[in-house]
Amino acid sequence: MNWQxxxxxxQSYLKIERGLSKNTIDNYSFDMERLCLFLSQNDIKVSPIVINEETLQQFIYAVSKEVNPRSQARIISGLKSFFSYLIFEDFRNDSPMELVETPKTGRKLPDTLAVEEIDALISAIDLSSKEGERNRAILETVYGCGLRVSELVDLKISDLFFEEGFIKITGKGNKQRFVPVGDLTQKFIEIYKNNIRTQLNIQKGFEDTLFLNRRGRQLTRAMIFTIIKDLAVKINLTKNISPHTLRHSFATHLLENGADLRSIQLMLGHESITTTEIYVHLDRKFLTEVLNTFHPRKD
Known part of the structure; x- marks a missing residue:
């Protein structure tokens, strides 16, 4: 067999055996394609079965000049996964990535917005345009429910359980969770769904997809980024923001207002509580108030 x-x-193994999401599989595949391109450009004719550590180190060194340590770490992780798969399937007896070290990236602190900044973003939406009500519902949903951008674009009408006050989210690894949805978010989703979406020429296969583009098809992740970036420019927001910024802000504001980490973890769909703990640092004043309020020897 060749590389492809x-x-x-x-890819089939990641999907069927590991149950990983399409986005994760695409990222792993992109890294492998990057390796294939490197081999081709340097006229290195070697198969996955015999490629050695030295060649892979050359590739990683070349990549390190183009990407930051976090991306480099992800690429190394993807390569390790690929060669572990080859061992699992008895294509190889060892992994050439075994001794390759992953760069220390540290834990990047997430960007957040103040409540006033989020209000300003939403207020900047032109509700007179055809996409205005949709975009307001999108921002309210991302921030109101703390969704990943992939979870937002995949959200279905059949996932809305407004009477119970929840929406069903399919997250990483196709794992499902129920996330509470507030009255305000419900209100703007209903306005869009009942007054705007019904006027679209909905294409086959997207009848149940909640947020659609003007051609009646599912929105792309890139389009959500564009919507938010354009609004940031409109209000002269100097922070570099993305849909993930709203998700971070959702978690941070819940923590600041007294929510416990376990509840936030469940709503965000984090596999491990340690992932959620990144938010603890974000408001030192809040933590001081918690200590002063709840510690038995505060006086």
């Missing part, structure tokens, strides 16, 4: 055949088999 092994990669295709690897």
């Amino acid at each position: 055949s092994y990669i295709k088999s690897y």
Whole structure:
């Protein structure tokens, strides 16, 4: 088999055996394609079965000049996963990535917005345009429910359980969770769904998709980024923001207002509580108030 055949088999393994999401599989596949391009450009004719550590180190060194340590760490992780798969399938006896070290990236602190900044973003939406009500519902949903951008674009009408006060989210690894949805978010989703979405020429296969573009098809992740970036420019917001910024802000504001980490973890769909703990640092004043309020020896 050539590289592409092994990669295709690897993709099937990630999907069927590991149950990973399409986005995660695409990221792993992109890293493998990057390796194939490097081999081709340097006229290195070697198969996945015999490629050695030295060649992979050359590739990683070349990549390190183009990407930041966090991206480099992700690429190394993807390569390790690929060669572990080859061992699992008895294509290889060892992994050439075994001794390759992952760069220390540290824990990046997430960007957040103040409540006033989020209000300003939403207020800047032109509700007279055809996409205005949709965009308001999108921002209210991302911030109101703390969704990943992939979870937002995949959200279905059949996932809305407004009478119970929840929406069903399919997250990483196709794991499902129920997230509470507030009255305000429900209100703006209903306005869009009942007054705007019904006027679209909805294309086959997207009848149940909640947020659609003007052609009646599912929105792309890139379009959500564009919507938010354009609004940031409109209000002269100097912070570099993305849909994930609203998700971070959702978690931070809940913590600041007294929510416990376990509840935030469940709403965000974090596999581990340690991932959620990144938010603890974000408001030192809040933590001081918690200590002064609840510690038995505060006086």
